Amino acid sequence: MSEQQGEIVNKVKQSNKLVTLDLQKYFDDTPILEFDIKDYLYEGLILKEKEFRARLENHDWEQYAGKYLVVYCSSDAIISKWAYMLIAGHASSYAKDIFKGTKEDFLFELYRRKLENVNWKDYKDKFVILKGCSSKDKPVPESVYLFAAKKLVPYVKKLMYGEACSNVPVYRS
Incomplete structure (x- = not known):
């Protein structure tokens, strides 16, 4: 026609x-997992180096294998730059990439x-x-x-x- x-x-x-x-x-479509630093702080607000390092040592980093990891802090705590570096040191051999910020960012x-x-x-x-x-x-x-x-x-x-x-x-x- x-x-x-x-x-x-x-x-x-x-x-x-x-x-x-x-x-x-x-x-x-790689999964994005979140890591809230607040959960690793004393009372959710204070970064105590020794305790923070110990908690990171005992964390299951393998869960991030092949996935993206977003690191943030949901409390108003002051987080030192080295804390993010410690997390990267643990997660980098597992996570596909690591990002500081929100999941949407x-x-x-x-x-x-x-x-x-x-x-x-x-x-x-x-x-x-x-x-x-x-x-x-x-x-x-x-x-x-x-x-x-x-x-x-x-x-x-x-x-x-x-x-x-x-x-x-x-x-x-």
């Missing part, structure tokens, strides 16, 4: 200028590492939609959308958010 005979032709899909960029495809860092390798010039003069819905098993933090938009703006003709059928215009050159 031809277009003249009533066939519906998706001209948007046929256009090579419209590109949907799904940031979830850059998701790293590390998730952004993982995306950033992969997105730095994208050739953003490939999007020159294109109409780009950053896919809006992400699943819970492959979360995309808001900071990743900000990063991708920053990289795309110098090249795209138009940047949108959402889906082709319903999108929010973000930028137009």
Whole structure:
């Protein structure tokens, strides 16, 4: 059936200028485990070197094998820089990588590492939609959308958010 005979032709899909960029495809599914230093402090607030070292010695570091480790302190304790170094000394032979900060900050860092390798010039003069819905098993933090938009703006003709059928215009050159 031809277009003249009533066939519906998706001209948007046929256009090579419209590109949907799904940031979830850059998701790293390596598990991320958290290490709260607070649990290794005296009363959750005071870093006592001898006790801290002993608790680290007795910790099961093998549980981090092949996984990412995020180290943070959920209390308002003052943590010396050497404490993080001690944790790295124990975990580095097991963990795939170690990061100081929140899980969401590390998730952004993982995306950033992969997105730095994208050739953003490939999007020159294109109409780009950053896919809006992400699943819970492959979360995309808001900071990743900000990063991708920053990289795309110098090249795209138009940047949108959402889906082709319903999108929010973000930028137009």
